[in-house]
Amino acid sequence: MASLQLLTVEILTAALGLGLLALGLLVPQNDRRGIGYVAAAGLAGLMVAAFSMRDASGVVLGGYIIDPFGTYFKVLFLAAALLTAVCSFEYVEKMGFNQGEYYALLVLATLGMMILASSGELISLYLGLELMTITFCILAAYRLDDAKSAEAGIKYILLGAMSSAILLYGLSLVYGASGSTVIKEIAQAVATGGASPALLLGTIFLLAGFAFKVTAVPFHMWSPDVYEGAPTPVTGFLSVASKAAGFAALVRVFFGALPDLHNFWVQLFIALAVLTMVLGNLVAIPQTNIKRLLAYSSISQAGYLLLGVVSFSVLGIGAIMYYAMLYVFGNMGAFMAATAFYNTDGSDEIRDYAGLARRSPLVAAVMLFSLLSLAGIPPMAGFVGKFYLFMSIISRGYIWLAILGILMSMVSVYYYLLVAKAMYLGNPPEGSRPVRVAPGLQIAMIVSLLVLFLLGIYPTPLTNYAMNSAVAFFMP
């Protein structure tokens, strides 16, 4: 029984998801607005529950690991899901149908991520991955009246299926070479058996599969189109939570199962990180649509996170965790501002943001400071995150990589400032109305802005939490 207690958060999440589904069928069409509130309250409660279990550790059913590392990511997923739910109230209501399913899918996707972050075994890892991917396919295509949304869904399902197949192939090769699906046992088999060609091939396939999930170049092709087409809150959720989940699983598999091969895969990750940072940032420059801009920016963010993997150290994992958490608030902040703008003006084009600072100081400020956090400009939290990431690779002697990364993040300042330029330097069009922001969204925006400021000025609590979890992961 004790072991089931460890699964409290997962069980409750599953219950919440199914409950919302049932609720959606029971409540009459016109009263379904409340479902969003139920979902948000449930997610908030789950977040508290997950946080209270932050020190719990143990293994359930042989291959499912509850540890501070996984729980940290669960808190992260739930925070992202909560912000997404709050962000969706008005957006989904406007779409006008299937509100119950929407929130249920959101919660189930979160469940998938949790499983992904906690599995210490390849089959359950794959299960979590599929749960997450398939729910996201539906969510991405959720705007029935919009061809772009349908395109996003199709693209995500086709490319997602392909990447899943690649990953699965990698998993089967690793299983074949090591004779086990449990990560710990694989590590032992690799330590004693050495690197066989099949294992190396499997590693490469695994890397490609995960690179798809975290949108690392050259496996990023799907993301700009999917991000642009999907409903804005879903895009936000997809960009932060599924990426963080990808990193959690990636760290578990590569650091947990294949540490003895790190000389081999670190080289590959260096190549991925370089490509991702350079391409993501450079291609973001000419974008004119805010969602595409954020898509490329989030590709580049994956590049920075990969630096933590490259460093192959406790500091690197801690830096990934820290950065991933800030990235939730930074990116969701930007997407919430974009949603608020869309709800009033129905546009995602950056040129339509002209004069936004005059029309809604709050929305403009949230967008500006979220983008600055993504760029890593103090006193926003993103700076501290990048500081840790760069420190982790410099400590391993990759100074050139750090220089490249920092220069690229300065490039990112350029395109973020183009948005700031439109908002602050431009004049609002004639006869424009003030941007009206729903109270819930307003609170969520203010909260994430405060989080970014507070963690930028006083990063200590989250630093300790992330670093301690990272230490616990490395030395269980």
Place this chain on the structure above:
Amino acid sequence: MNFPILTAIMLAPVVGLLLILLIPEREELTIKITAAAATFVSLVLAILAYVLYDYGRGGLQFLQDVPWVPSFGINYSVGVDGLSMPMVLLTAIVIFTGVFASWDMTKRVKEFFIFLLMLVTGVFGVFISRDLFFFYLFFEVAVIPMYLLIGIWGSTRKEYAAMKLTLYLLVGSAFALIGIIATFLYAAQQLGHATFDIQTLATVKYDLGFQKFVFFLMLIGFGVLVPIWPLHLWSPDGHVAAPTAVSMLHAGVLMKLGAYGLIRVGLFLFPEGAKYWAPLIAVLCIVNVVYGAMIAMVQKDLKFVIGYSSVSHMGYVLLGIAALNTLSLNGAVAQMFAHGIMTALFFALVGNVYHKAHTREIARFGGLAHQMPRVAAGFLIGGLASLGLPGLNNYVAEFLIFIGSFTREQTLLGGILSYRILSILAISGIVITATYVLRVVKNTFFGPRKPEWDHLEDARGVEMVPIVVLVATLILFGLLPSLQIDMINSGVAPLVAKIEAAKAIGGIF
């Protein structure tokens, strides 16, 4: 006395900023008064700290330490010594007068003062930080408000200039950041514990290759801000485009951040690296001085003249740094202060003229002393300070720099060049300076009265605040240099001791 005076100096603008956030946008006068009050508090506290600083004892004073991120050895630790105290005072004077120079601002007043106070908070923070992490953090805080201030309230190609400036500064700071992290990691390995404390980092023996490499990174990082030729391209554009108060703060204080960083982090932590790269700095700074002055000579726009004159004057500061001895470093810091006050005065006056005449083209002016005698007088005093007239602050500083670098007996490039020759070349810059300053003064303010400008009103009321305060400062420290030099010397002495203790090594050429 346990009152955290330095933190209070830094936080006064933050309090002002938060108050302004709560004031409705149309209450423009209230907003301005709040900003003035906040900066006045900083100024009074800065003067108090300056007076209370015991330079007989020297070293870092008014210390305050708060553990911040213990696992990385990051502390919020502040303190000032003879190098940073004058800079804090300079910042306080310039921002206080800058607020009054912006009194006629009518466009988006609330946002303007919010960003202005945000900017100055960062600047104060850099000068009082003893912790390298916070040093860099504050350094970067200043950049983005700058972009918006220039982009929204600027003139002449403002969007281009704002973006150019921002990117230059950020790319520069990227190099500094690498240097800082590398230093931190190196020191953590040597010391056995993580720390960002500059004093502790200075006790570590860095090997020569590391010093050369990291000092070079710092030279680029802080050199962009100084600005060292050829990394100066952002500065004239930025100065010209910026609104008055921002030009004042920018040329007056922000450029000093670069030189200060170079001394505080570069020289203090890596004396051997500094010795290695000093000849390069010495040669480049002569280009700054002479080239900057020559370009200033042919400008048509008043603000461009001052923009390039800043490039030229900062060359002297660099020469003082490159000569690496007590006199020259004293002079360098004094010059940072003197130039800051002088250039702020210039920009305040030009802003005054521009606001009323809506042009800055020198050729269109003439005889403005008839209509604006007070502005003309202020400009003349600034001009005389600029060309190093004895009795004004700049003279003291430049004199020390020249003596210091002239007495340095070292030859460069296998005997072709020496510090003496470089000093003589630098002194020739004074002559060019005199030419362009007097040309501008003559063509703008003197000569026959032009009826075209009869509608211009002279500076009066609050507009007089910047002129009076800045001129008084120039004269005070010009007549009583000991007020300043004793203070600076107490900060320079340990630095020079460290440089002299360092291994003698040959320069890069």
